[in-house]
Amino acid sequence: MFNETTNIVFSNKFNYSIGIILTLVILVLPNHFIQAQSTTDLQIKIQDRASDIQALEKEIQGYQKQIETLNDQATSLASTIKSLELNEKKLAADIKLTENKISAKNIQISTLTSQILSKEDNIGSDRRIIQKSLATMEQFDDRSIIEVFLSGDSLASVSNALDNMVLIQKGLLGQIAKLRTVKADLETNKKATVIAKTELVTLKNQLNSQRKVIASTAAEKNALLKETKQSESQFQKILTEKKALQEEFEREVLDYESKLRLGVDPSLLPRSAKGVLSWPLKSLFITQYFGNTPFATANPQLYQGKGHTGIDLRASIGTPVMAALSGTIVGVGNTDLAPKCYSYGKWIMLKHNDGLSTVYGHLSLINVVVGEKVSTGAVIGYSGYSGAVSPPGPRGAHLHFGVFASQGVEIKAIASSKNCRGVIIPIADFKAYLNPMSYL
Structure with a gap:
C-alpha cells in the first residue's frame, strides 16, 4: 500500500508545479505590454519623420521645376546667378531630406533592436516554461495510473489532476510552436538590422557628399561674381x-x-x-x-x-x-x-x-x-x-x-x-x- 501522506505530498507538488507554470506565463505578459508600448512610441516617431520627408520631397520638386523653367530663358548673368541660388536652395533641401532619412533609419534600427531584445527575452521565458512543463510531466509519468488515483482525496481531484496534465501537454506544444516562430522572427529582425545599418552608412556618406556639393556651388557663385564684376x-x-x-x-x-x-x-x-x-x-x-x-x-x-x-x-x-x-x-x-x-x-x-x-x-x-x-x-x-x-x-x-x-x-x-x-x-x-x- 502507498503511504497516504506521500500521495498527498505528490498531489500538492503537482498542483504547485502547475501554479508555477501559470505564474511564469502571467509574468511574461506585462513585459510584452511594456515592449509593445515602446514599439508604438517608435512607430509614432517614424510616422513623424515620414511626414517631414514627404514635405521636403515636395519642396525639392518645387525647386526643380523652377530650375527647369529658368533653363528656357536666354543665357545671362542674372539668369545664371538665379540658377545657382535655386540650386543652392534645392541642395539645402536635399541635405535636410538626407538628415531626416538618417534620423528615420536610426529610429528603425532602434525599433528593430528593441524587438530583438524583446524576442530574446520571450525565448528565455518560453524556455523556462517548457523546462518546467517537461519536469512536471516527467514527475507525473513516473507514477502509474493507480498511484495517481490513490494520490487524490477524491475522484474529482484525480480528474482535475489528469485534466491539468492534458492542459500542460497542450500548453507545451503551444509554447514549442511559439518558440519556433519567435526564433524565426528574431533571425528576420537581425537580418533587417544589418541591412538598415548598411543603408545608414550609405546615407551618411551621401550627406557628406551633398555638403561638399553645396559648398562648391556657393564658391562657384562667388567666383563668377568676382570674375564678371557683376x-x-x-x-x-x-x-x-x-x-x-x-x-x-x-x-x-x-x-x-x-x-x-x-x-x-x-x-x-x-x-x-x-x-x-x-x-x-x-x-x-x-x-x-x-x-x-x-x-x-x-x-x-x-x-x-x-x-x-x-x-x-x-x-x-x-x-x-x-x-x-x-x-x-x-x-x-x-x-x-x-x-x-x-x-x-x-x-x-x-x-x-x-x-x-x-x-x-x-x-x-x-x-x-x-x-x-x-x-x-x-x-x-x-x-x-x-x-x-x-x-x-x-x-x-x-x-x-x-x-x-x-x-x-x-x-x-x-x-x-x-x-x-x-x-x-x-x-x-x-x-x-x-x-x-x-x-x-
Missing part, C-alpha cells in the same frame, strides 16, 4: 572666350583620335540588348542622343560633324550618379584644373568585365578613386556643370554618359595641346565609340 557685358565676353577655347580643344582631340589605330574586335563586345547596362540616374530625361543629332549637326564646330559621342541626361546639380555596371575605376580627372581647358570637366571612367567601358562627365563631385571596384548601382559621383556644357553655367547641368569598346580607348593627355597639355581624358579610336542606347 557686369553682363563681361559675362558675355567670358562665354565667347570659353566657347572658342572649347572648339579649339575639340579640334585637337579630333586630330589626335583620327590618327589612332587601336583596333576594335566586335566579337569581344556583348551583343546589343536592353539591360546590358543599367541607367546611371534614377530619374531619366534624355536631352541629346548619340550620333548625328540635330544639335550635333547644327554645331559642327563642337562635334566636327562626327556626331555626339554619348547621350546627355538632364540632371540638376548634386544628383547622385550610379555605376551602370560593376567594374573597376580606371580613370578620374578634371579638365577644369587647366584654366583654359574646356572638355569633360570632372569625369570618371569605369571598365567592365564584358569588354565595355563607361564614362561619366560634367560632374560636380567624384566619389571614387582609380583602382576601386564598384558594384552596379553604386553612387560614384554627383552631377554638375563642370567642363564644357550648353548652355554654359548651372543651367547646362547634365550628365554626359558614354560607352566605349575597352580595347579601343586610352586615358592619356594630349601633349601637343595648346591649353590642355597635361590634362588626362579618355581618348578613343573612332570605332570604339558605341551607342549607349544599344545596351541600356
Whole structure:
C-alpha cells in the first residue's frame, strides 16, 4: 500500500508545479505590454519623420521645376546667378531630406533592436516554461495510473489532476510552436538590422557628399561674381572666350583620335540588348542622343560633324550618379584644373568585365578613386556643370554618359595641346565609340 501522506505530498507538488507554470506565463505578459508600448512610441516617431520627408520631397520638386523653367530663358548673368541660388536652395533641401532619412533609419534600427531584445527575452521565458512543463510531466509519468488515483482525496481531484496534465501537454506544444516562430522572427529582425545599418552608412556618406556639393556651388557663385564684376557685358565676353577655347580643344582631340589605330574586335563586345547596362540616374530625361543629332549637326564646330559621342541626361546639380555596371575605376580627372581647358570637366571612367567601358562627365563631385571596384548601382559621383556644357553655367547641368569598346580607348593627355597639355581624358579610336542606347 502507498503511504497516504506521500500521495498527498505528490498531489500538492503537482498542483504547485502547475501554479508555477501559470505564474511564469502571467509574468511574461506585462513585459510584452511594456515592449509593445515602446514599439508604438517608435512607430509614432517614424510616422513623424515620414511626414517631414514627404514635405521636403515636395519642396525639392518645387525647386526643380523652377530650375527647369529658368533653363528656357536666354543665357545671362542674372539668369545664371538665379540658377545657382535655386540650386543652392534645392541642395539645402536635399541635405535636410538626407538628415531626416538618417534620423528615420536610426529610429528603425532602434525599433528593430528593441524587438530583438524583446524576442530574446520571450525565448528565455518560453524556455523556462517548457523546462518546467517537461519536469512536471516527467514527475507525473513516473507514477502509474493507480498511484495517481490513490494520490487524490477524491475522484474529482484525480480528474482535475489528469485534466491539468492534458492542459500542460497542450500548453507545451503551444509554447514549442511559439518558440519556433519567435526564433524565426528574431533571425528576420537581425537580418533587417544589418541591412538598415548598411543603408545608414550609405546615407551618411551621401550627406557628406551633398555638403561638399553645396559648398562648391556657393564658391562657384562667388567666383563668377568676382570674375564678371557683376557686369553682363563681361559675362558675355567670358562665354565667347570659353566657347572658342572649347572648339579649339575639340579640334585637337579630333586630330589626335583620327590618327589612332587601336583596333576594335566586335566579337569581344556583348551583343546589343536592353539591360546590358543599367541607367546611371534614377530619374531619366534624355536631352541629346548619340550620333548625328540635330544639335550635333547644327554645331559642327563642337562635334566636327562626327556626331555626339554619348547621350546627355538632364540632371540638376548634386544628383547622385550610379555605376551602370560593376567594374573597376580606371580613370578620374578634371579638365577644369587647366584654366583654359574646356572638355569633360570632372569625369570618371569605369571598365567592365564584358569588354565595355563607361564614362561619366560634367560632374560636380567624384566619389571614387582609380583602382576601386564598384558594384552596379553604386553612387560614384554627383552631377554638375563642370567642363564644357550648353548652355554654359548651372543651367547646362547634365550628365554626359558614354560607352566605349575597352580595347579601343586610352586615358592619356594630349601633349601637343595648346591649353590642355597635361590634362588626362579618355581618348578613343573612332570605332570604339558605341551607342549607349544599344545596351541600356
